[in-house]
Each structure stands twice: as C-alpha cells, then as structure tokens.
Amino acid sequence: MTQTKLESKVLSVLEDKIELIKTNKGAIYLVGPIQLPVNLYGETIEFQWYCWLNCEEVTENYEKIIEKLSSVNLAELQQSSVLSYGDFSYGDDAIIRMHSICHTGDIFGSKRCDCGYQLKQSMKMIVDHGTGALFYLANHEGRGIGLFSKAMAYILQENGYDTVDANESLGFVDDSRNYDDAILVLKTLRSKPVTLMTNNPKKLKALKDAGLEVSERKPLWGDVSEFNENYLETKIKRSGHLEEEETCSND
Numbered sequence: 001m002t003q004t005k006l007e008s009k010v011l012s013v014l015e016d017k018i019e020l021i022k023t024n025k026g027a028i029y030l031v032g033p034i035q036l037p038v039n040l041y042g043e044t045i046e047f048q049w050y051c052w053l054n055c056e057e058v059t060e061n062y063e064k065i066i067e068k069l070s071s072v073n074l075a076e077l078q079q080s081s082v083l084s085y086g087d088f089s090y091g092d093d094a095i096i097r098m099h100s101i102c103h104t105g106d107i108f109g110s111k112r113c114d115c116g117y118q119l120k121q122s123m124k125m126i127v128d129h130g131t132g133a134l135f136y137l138a139n140h141e142g143r144g145i146g147l148f149s150k151a152m153a154y155i156l157q158e159n160g161y162d163t164v165d166a167n168e169s170l171g172f173v174d175d176s177r178n179y180d181d182a183i184l185v186l187k188t189l190r191s192k193p194v195t196l197m198t199n200n201p202k203k204l205k206a207l208k209d210a211g212l213e214v215s216e217r218k219p220l221w222g223d224v225s226e227f228n229e230n231y232l233e234t235k236i237k238r239s240g241h242l243e244e245e246e247t248c249s250n251d
C-alpha cells in the first residue's frame with residue numbers, strides 16, 4: 001500500500017484515542033480503549049483493549065504517525081497490548097498480570113509449559129476481582145529469545161537440557177525480558193497500587209524498581225502434568241520462581 005493523505009474524519013476519530021508516552025528511546029503511541037467482548041469460559045465479558053507502538057519519532061501530530069502505518073510492515077513486527085477490566089484507572093483495588101507471549105502455550109494450548117493456563121486463569125482472576133488488567137507482552141517470546149530460538153531450545157530440552165541450560169547453550173541469558181514499556185503504559189492507565197499475579201520475583205522487582213506500589217502478589221501455579229513438571233521444577237530450582245503467596249513490602 002502507498003502512503004495516502006488522511007481524510008479529516010479519519011484523523012478526528014482516531015486522534016482522540018491516541019496517547020503519546022515519551023520513553024528514553026522515543027515514544028510509545030497508545031491507542032484505545034476499544035471495546036473487546038471476550039468469550040471467557042463460555043461467558044461474554046467486556047474488556048477494554050489498548051495496543052501500543054514504539055517509535056523513535058516523538059510527535060503529538062498523530063497524522064504523521066497514522067500516515068506512515070500503511071508503508072511500514074507492522075505485521076512483521078510485534079506489538080504488545082493490554083486488556084483492562086472494570087474501573088482500572090480509578091478503582092481502589094486492581095489486580096494485574098504481565099504475561100509474556102507464548103505462541104505454543106497461549107495459542108496452541110501446549111502442555112509443555114503453563115503459559116496457556118496462566119493466561120486464561122489470570123483473565124478469570126481479573127474478572128472475579130472486579131478490576132484489573134492483563135498486559136500481553138509480545139516481545140517476550142521464550143523469555144526474550146524469540147520463537148525460532150525457542151524451537152531450538154525445545155529440541156535441546158528433548159535431549160536432556162533444562163530450560164535454563166538450553167537458553168544458555170544457544171548463547172542467550174536465561175531471561176532477557178524487559179518490562180519498561182509495559183510499566184510506562186501501566187503508569188499512564190493507573191497510578192494507584194496494584195496486586196500482581198506472578199510467581200516470578202523479577203516481575204515484582206521490575207515494578208517496584210519503577211516506583212510502582214505493589215500491595216500484594218498472587219501466585220499463579222496450575223495445570224501441572226507429566227509434560228511440564230520438569231519445566232515447572234526448573235522455574236523454582238533455577239530461575240528463582242516463588243512457591244508461596246506472600247504480602248510484599250514496598251521498600
């Protein structure tokens with residue numbers, strides 16, 4: 001597609017739904033909220049959906065950004081998004097999840113990990129809680145190694161390596177995920193404390209280091225089977241994932 005001049009109606013409809021968030025590498029353009037009715041365990045639940053795009057260009061002239069979209073092959077890249085539920089900006093008590101994309105677990109329902117279970121269960125916990133958000137982090141595949149390298153890591157795991165050794169044997173660190181952009185989006189959407197659903201202390205630390213108040217952590221274990229028991233055990237023994245529920249201090 002070629003770059004075209006926008007109709008004024010298109011611009012006026014879209015620009016109210018775009019927010020600029022400055023980063024140290026440029027900007028995040030956050031678009032939303034968009035109504036998203038979701039089929040969650042057979043029930044239709046109304047979420048609010050936002051998506052964001054990272055750009056080096058920083059401008060409040062959104063026309064410049066929108067006009068470029070058709071000439072940049074965004075489908076070849078990954079964009080992250082967030083589903084919010086209830087009064088996420090102002091509700092006193094909100095529960096959130098920073099979910100790292102897992103093509104095999106989230107989409108195919110692979111039982112080699114617990115990701116698909118965690119995704120659905122966290123959405124259910126948000127709805128049960130009444131207010132919350134699920135951040136779906138699209139640049140986190142394979143703990144940051146990407147899908148193709150994860151396939152390689154799986155082959156190594158079929159040959160006796162655990163998750164950590166497999167990543168490291170391919171020249172990666174065990175976990176290279178970064179939460180900075182998601183945290184900036186979270187801060188834009190909400191300033192009050194949050195409860196975090198995770199077993200991973202690094203996610204807690206990332207939020208606290210960014211000055212966010214995390215009032216509580218909710219663990220998210222489940223869907224244990226013969227296919228993922230070694231993977232789950234490696235998370236606790238080697239990656240430092242936490243087993244028990246606990247209240248977080250904010251120091």
Ligand SMILES: Nc1nc2c(ncn2[C@@H]2O[C@H](COP(=O)(O)OP(=O)(O)OP(=O)(O)O)[C@@H](O)[C@H]2O)c(=O)[nH]1
Pocket residue numbers: 098099100101102103112113114115118140141142143144145150153154157163167197198199200203220231235241
């Ligand atoms: N490299 C690698 N990544 C995996 C494997 N299985 C799942 N993943 C990825 O691991 C990420 C999820 O990380 P986990 O360690 O399961 O969990 P976490 O996100 O650190 O912590 P929780 O918040 O408790 O889920 C996703 O990006 C998955 O794609 C694997 O065998 N090897």
